[in-house]
Every structure is written in structure tokens, then in C-alpha cells.
Amino acid sequence: MKKILSMLLVVVMLLGLGAAAFAAEDGKITIWTWDPKFNIAAMNIAADMYHVDHPDVEIEVQEVLSDDIEQNVATAATAGDLSTLPDIMLCQDNSFQKMVTNYPEVYTDLTDLYDFEGFGPAKQAYSIIDGRHYGIPFDAGTVVGAYRTDYLEQAGYTIDDLKDITWDRLIEIGKDVKEKTGYPMFSGQAGSVDAIMIMLQSCGASMFNEDGSVNLKDNEPLKEVVADYMAMVEAGVFVEVNSWDEYIGTLSNGSVVGTFNGCWILATILSLDDQAGKWDITNMPKLANAEGATNYSNNGGSSWAITQGTDVDLAVDFMQMYRNVEFYNAILPTTSAIATFSPAKEGEAYSAPSEFFNGTPIFATILEFGEQVPSNITGAYYYDARNAVSTAVTNAMNGGDIDAELATAEDTVNFAMGF
Amino acid sequence: MSGAFRKNMKWALIYLFLIIASLISVFPLYWAFVSAFNNTQQILGGSMIPHGDLLTNIHNLMDQAAVLTAFKNSTVNTLLVLVLSLTVCSIAGYGFEIYHDKWKDRVMGILMLSMMVPFVAILVPMFQMFSGMGLMNKAMGFVLPSISTPFLIMLFRSNARAFPKEIIEAARIDGLNEVQIFVRMFIPTMRPTYAAAATITFMNTWNAYLWPRVIMKSNEAITMPMLVSNLMGGYVIDYGVVMAGVTICTLPTVIIFFFLQKSFTEAIAGSVK
Numbered sequence: 001m002k003k004i005l006s007m008l009l010v011v012v013m014l015l016g017l018g019a020a021a022f023a024a025e026d027g028k029i030t031i032w033t034w035d036p037k038f039n040i041a042a043m044n045i046a047a048d049m050y051h052v053d054h055p056d057v058e059i060e061v062q063e064v065l066s067d068d069i070e071q072n073v074a075t076a077a078t079a080g081d082l083s084t085l086p087d088i089m090l091c092q093d094n095s096f097q098k099m100v101t102n103y104p105e106v107y108t109d110l111t112d113l114y115d116f117e118g119f120g121p122a123k124q125a126y127s128i129i130d131g132r133h134y135g136i137p138f139d140a141g142t143v144v145g146a147y148r149t150d151y152l153e154q155a156g157y158t159i160d161d162l163k164d165i166t167w168d169r170l171i172e173i174g175k176d177v178k179e180k181t182g183y184p185m186f187s188g189q190a191g192s193v194d195a196i197m198i199m200l201q202s203c204g205a206s207m208f209n210e211d212g213s214v215n216l217k218d219n220e221p222l223k224e225v226v227a228d229y230m231a232m233v234e235a236g237v238f239v240e241v242n243s244w245d246e247y248i249g250t251l252s253n254g255s256v257v258g259t260f261n262g263c264w265i266l267a268t269i270l271s272l273d274d275q276a277g278k279w280d281i282t283n284m285p286k287l288a289n290a291e292g293a294t295n296y297s298n299n300g301g302s303s304w305a306i307t308q309g310t311d312v313d314l315a316v317d318f319m320q321m322y323r324n325v326e327f328y329n330a331i332l333p334t335t336s337a338i339a340t341f342s343p344a345k346e347g348e349a350y351s352a353p354s355e356f357f358n359g360t361p362i363f364a365t366i367l368e369f370g371e372q373v374p375s376n377i378t379g380a381y382y383y384d385a386r387n388a389v390s391t392a393v394t395n396a397m398n399g400g401d402i403d404a405e406l407a408t409a410e411d412t413v414n415f416a417m418g419f
Numbered sequence: 420m421s422g423a424f425r426k427n428m429k430w431a432l433i434y435l436f437l438i439i440a441s442l443i444s445v446f447p448l449y450w451a452f453v454s455a456f457n458n459t460q461q462i463l464g465g466s467m468i469p470h471g472d473l474l475t476n477i478h479n480l481m482d483q484a485a486v487l488t489a490f491k492n493s494t495v496n497t498l499l500v501l502v503l504s505l506t507v508c509s510i511a512g513y514g515f516e517i518y519h520d521k522w523k524d525r526v527m528g529i530l531m532l533s534m535m536v537p538f539v540a541i542l543v544p545m546f547q548m549f550s551g552m553g554l555m556n557k558a559m560g561f562v563l564p565s566i567s568t569p570f571l572i573m574l575f576r577s578n579a580r581a582f583p584k585e586i587i588e589a590a591r592i593d594g595l596n597e598v599q600i601f602v603r604m605f606i607p608t609m610r611p612t613y614a615a616a617a618t619i620t621f622m623n624t625w626n627a628y629l630w631p632r633v634i635m636k637s638n639e640a641i642t643m644p645m646l647v648s649n650l651m652g653g654y655v656i657d658y659g660v661v662m663a664g665v666t667i668c669t670l671p672t673v674i675i676f677f678f679l680q681k682s683f684t685e686a687i688a689g690s691v692k
Contacts, residue, residue, distance in 0.1 A: 064636070068632050071632075079544075245463065267655045
């Protein structure tokens, strides 16, 4: 259904129905975002803090899911009626380039309006299009390796044995731990390629070249990633499950030793009261051969966009809150939303040790990890490439030749791009 | 003896098959209801028996989402659509069958053709129209597109075919005008058809998602299906809360169906009392 919709949208767009009406100037800031315990809670705190000096500004935070935000932007832009859009909206980092490229008339160029000093460079890269800034970075998707220390101990390891290691070493440890405890190291949703994307970005590689062309067929780091991933699955160190819910289930019922994922996964782990004190975090393993390999990567996270219209100045002024260390300290305890604004790590909330994670100050640690994440290129066709790689990996796991599969994947993405 | 035994065996097999089929169809509903009583860990652990977390789940749900607003909006929207669409479509179906015009079958054909057009195809122009008319976030914006549906008109028309013409003629002789015939003769006779139409309309409207998502933007205009889908949108999903939401969202449909199922099956089979 999404395909039909997007095709129709393109047709209508080509018919040139794009005479735009902008969001009305009404001295009121309307915000679209999702998740009442996370983004919405953060925005409500920002609104409360802003109201201290600006009591007259009305701020309304509306709950709209991320897919629906994208669909509503598409509908409004194609219909040429931007008056239905809010002043500020949240956008998934992986979708940012696609949205701005497809609907440039919707998003405000913030390059000269906002100070981006202090935000992690990899985070900023998601919302920079042709050298211009379109997004104000919000939550980090910095990858952490989270492990059950009780399981590791049973097998004679500590969390430090998993710090700064390579995937080869991880597989060795994983086999040993599995032999001694019976638990696999990691779990993940089959076909979702989250793990592969995380591993790929950890060496600064992407599925696209600088010029936007597809880079799958002769992408050596990608081949190494796929080989490592398949080795993990074959060794039983990484167990593939069928759905996201099952993946969460493996963590909550303690049937895996750990996971590596965006730091937002910690909120789920923190909700497992009976496992308090049994977890700790460190960085993720790195690729052994790829150039520029690091132990740091990113998965998920989102940034704020400001729509073109007449309330832009007001919206930009309000968004100065996201350069305010006090704000990040205020949202951390209630939302666990980890900033990408480096000065925030000086705040008290960030340096506090976490009882749940064996006393590690997880938030400051993650902010430090975040500064070392290599940036990657997402582009407008990120999800097409992701799906193509997913198919390639699935076929390779069923005995296909990975070189041939990646060549097919590259053709598929080129086709989607119209080449 | 062996003939009776074979016959019994046949029925036993048929019943066995039907029992298994009903268990399979009821199972998801059962799991959703039971899960509303459980916490996330019990649900992810695959627990099939209820535990004592219903009140906690409902409390958290109320905390996290505007359930009362959503329930009220869904109820108001659905009732409006029910009343308006049943009125409009039954008059249309009656008219198509009882009165004669050489164009009526072509008009009906065009109506039927419009059923072939997928909703997403008309989404953008509809959005443009409704936003232009200032109907965003308004109950009317939700209701208008659902008032006249080709399916309901067809249902009423085909059931009106079985409505005895003698009744109409006798009523005319007795001095009833056309409106009175419709109201006093047609409506009471067609009660099962109305019940079936009401069931279908209720389910479609209560569960409507795409169109409300597009035009209902403000928090005050949220509907139950939107609320349930919002519960799945976060980084941390509390499955107990989601299932409590699903249960509250499903109950009205279940209740309506239980009350009207007899008329529903009758009308779909096309009988008139």
C-alpha cells in the first residue's frame, strides 16, 4: 500500500500541484512528535522551561507517530497545503535526508539560524544535505554493548574482557560462554539488518558513495561485516529471532548474555526490575580488517526539523533550549533521553553512577562513546539499500554467493533510483 | 447399525473440524484479553493465563494516553456515521429498486465502479478538499466521506428486491405517501438488513485508521485505533498497557456483534420476515 501511495504522490507532484501555502503565523508553536515517555516528555519539559521567560507563548505538543509524520508531510506537500503542518517536527535520523530531498519546500535551512557547535559530528551528518543544516540533533542512538555480568562470571569473564575487542575475539569468547552457560551472546531480528548496519557504520563505511551513487557490489567493509555476522550465526553466538517482540523477549527472560544496539535499548533493560545489578555496558566489538574500524557506532535517534513558514524565528528561539545543559539534565531522569550535545555530560545527572549497571555512570559513558562514532552517508535511498542488503544477506545465509548477492542488491537499488 | 455409526462419525468429524477452526479464530482475541491482565515479562514469556496486573495496566494506560477523550471521540464519530449512512444508503437502495428510470442501472454501475478505486488513490485530493473546507480535526471531517458507501447501497438495494411490491401498492391505495411508505412499511420490514448494515458500518467506522490519521491532528481529536497504535510507537513498549488498550478498543465491536449477529447472518443470506 505504501508503494501505491508513494507512486501516486509522485504522479501528483509531477502534475505540478505544488503551489505552497505556509504554516500560519499565530505566535503559537505546534510540535509533532511521538512517544509520551520520551520525546513528548522532553518537549513538555522544554516548553515548561521556555515558559519561565516567555509566559505568553503557547506551545502545543501533538502526538503523531513517526511514520504518520512522514506520511502527513508527503500528503501536505503534494496537496500544496503546508498550513496543516506544525512549526517543529521530529524526524528519524535515517529518514532525514529522504524527507528533505523529496520535500525541500517543507524544511527550513537552519545553517545561518542556529549554532551547531557542540553537537556530535556524526549526529549532525544525518541532517546535513548539500552542506546545509536542516535538523537540530536530539537523542543519541550511540551503540553500546550491554552484557549480563552474572552470565559472564559463570564462564570466567568480566566486562573488561569485552572492551575494545574485535569481532573475531567476540566469537571466541561467545563460543566459550555458550559452552559453559548454554546462552548465546546476542539475539536479533532475522532480516532486519540492524546489526549489519551498526557494524558497517562502526568503520565509517556506508552503502553509498560521497556523490550519492550506490556502493554495495565492491564494498569490502560490507563484505567483512556480512562474513562476521554469518560466522556469529553459524557459531550459535548470535541467535536470530522472528520479530522485534521476540528480540525484546530474549532480553527480558534472560535467554541471551547481552545485546549491542542503540543506547535507547537501555530503557527497556532498565524496566526489567528483577535484573538490576546484573548488567554492565562497554563499547561494541570492531572489525578486524576494515580501514578506520572503531568500537563505536550508531543506531536510531532522531532530530528536530523546523517547517518553513512565518513562525520560524519563534521556533528557532524556542529550540535554543536544546543548547541548554540544564535542559538535558532535567530530561534525563524522566526520559533517559541521552543528548548528543557534548557539554551536557558535565551535568550532575550524567555523571551519576547507575546502580542497575554495576555503578557505571552509563549516561556520561555513552556521551563519550557518541563523540567517537564515525559518520556515514544515508541519502534519500537509505531504506531501499537496507532492504536490498537484507535480501542479499538472507540469500547468502541460505547458501548464496555473497559477491553475486551484493551485485544484485546494487542493481536493485540502482533500479529504485531510476538508473 | 453401521449406517448410523458412519453418519455419527461424519458429524463427529465435522464438529471436530469446526471446533478446531473456532479455537484458532478465537485464540488471538483470547490472548489479547488475557494479556491485559499480565505484565510485559509475562506476556513476552508467552503466559496464557491471566495474572493480577489488569488494574496496574489500566492505570498506566490512563496515565499515558487520553483514553476517555479517544473513547468519546470514537463513540461520537461512529454514532454520527451510523445514523447518517444508514439513512442515506437505505433511501438510496430503496429508490434504486422501487422507482424506475432508464439510467438507474448505469448510475448504479458507476457507483459500483467507485468501489474499485483504492482509498489511498483519492487520499491527497480528499485531504486538499477537507483542509480547504476547514474540516481538519472536526467530527464532520471524519464523518462526511463515510456517509454514502456503494456497498451499503448495494446491500439495501438487493434486500429491497425481496420487499413485496404488493405492500407498496396496498399502502398507496390506503393513502400513504411515498415517505410514509418508506418509514412505516419499509424500515420495520427491513430490520435485519438495517442490523447487518449497522454492524458493518460500526466495525468499519470504529476501526477506521488511515483517514482519521490524515485529518485528525490535534490531541483532542484522537480516536481509539490511533491511541492503540500510539502505544506501540515508543522505544520501550509496555505490552500489558498495549493489550489493555486493545481490549478496551475491541470490546464495543464484540458487544455489538453479539447483539446483532442473528440479524447479521439473516440479512447477508437475504431473507425478509
